[in-house]
């Protein structure tokens with residue numbers, strides 16, 4: 501029988517020796533406020549009487565990576581002269597998450613997201629810094645911590661591979677000592693919401709990826725944990741399955757107040773589930789704030805697309821009326837990009853409609869995906885004090901017609 505806490509595939513990480521951890525332990529001697537974002541943006545507990553549910557100070561994970569030259573010669577050389585380099589996967593992060601919050605933990609590949617989640621779950625031991633989750637140090641009290649959390653790793657299942665899915669659920673019931681009536685209620689509810697019935701009696705090895713992910717989600721929540729960690733829960737899934745998973749998680753947040761921390765590269769997930777976005781890059785938190793504020797502050801542009809009855813006669817007249825907007829025309833389509841803090845959509849429509857015959861129009865909202873992509877590419881800085889990009893006041897005209 502496996503122990504209560506870790507997902508089956510996670511034991512390998514425990515091979516590394518426990519590090520000595522104490523508050524403020526920092527080889528570089530930099531203390532806590534070393535992130536590029538001031539500590540108070542991550543540690544929001546000041547205004548609350550209760551401590552945050554998840555609280556990290558200076559949380560750091562350093563891996564020792566073997567440096568090997570390629571080929572047999574390289575392997576032999578490494579055998580005799582071992583070389584290593586240190587990789588700071590998570591670099592002195594400060595983070596506080598309140599009960600009931602739903603946080604998207606984003607960042608490019610290799611940024612340190614999974615490493616953070618593994619420390620929060622107790623699978624990995626931090627190299628330095630302090631971490632408290634629901635009053636416990638996760639890696640010290642792995643079994644007690646396991647009762648408070650549910651975890652889904654999109655890349656790795658927690659189901660027992662060779663036995664029917666329902667048997668894995670039954671094992672979870674026994675491990676977590678879930679009372680029979682609660683287990684029956686939860687299993688019935690989750691089976692219906694996630695459509696598990698058709699593969700409940702099939703071994704995990706023989707179900708599809710989407711079925712596996714739904715079963716994993718069910719398994720993670722059978723014991724009603726306060727916290728749900730989702731590490732890329734929709735990776736490789738079709739739109740319908742993604743949708744059912746998002747709806748299910750959102751219902752947990754809204755109805756049960758479950759605290760969710762989600763990492764994903766599919767930004768559709770975050771708009772459905774998360775209110776707050778934390779972005780990590782190279783192990784450091786570079787942004788922590790509300791999704792709505794992020795959009796309001798940085799996604800200033802909106803675009804109105806008009807469908808025309810006939811091509812516009814004079815683009816110059818339209819541009820003249822909208823000097824600070826970017827106007828583009830392509831045959832029967834006309835679009836106007838505008839700063840939504842400077843113009844209302846109605847103003848733009850009012851300026852365009854007397855000049856062309858409009859059949860239909862739609863407004864494109866700011867895309868958070870676009871914003872995040874620009875942050876990853878280094879085109880947009882979210883560091884505090886940096887002004888958001890403002891559009892040029894000069895008219896810009898793109899006329900392809």
Ligand SMILES: Nc1ncnc2c1ncn2[C@@H]1O[C@H](COP(=O)(O)OP(=O)(O)OP(=O)(O)O)[C@@H](O)[C@H]1O
Pocket residue numbers: 563564565587588589607608609610611612613614615616
């Ligand atoms: N067990 C390990 N040993 C050595 N280095 C590791 C280990 N696990 C992760 N790393 C390194 O730490 C860094 C952060 O990895 P991590 O898996 O946390 O990234 P991530 O943000 O989850 O990326 P992705 O989006 O690709 O899942 C990477 O450079 C990775 O190579």
Ligand SMILES: [Mg+2]
Pocket residue numbers: 613614615731
């Ligand atoms: Mg990862």
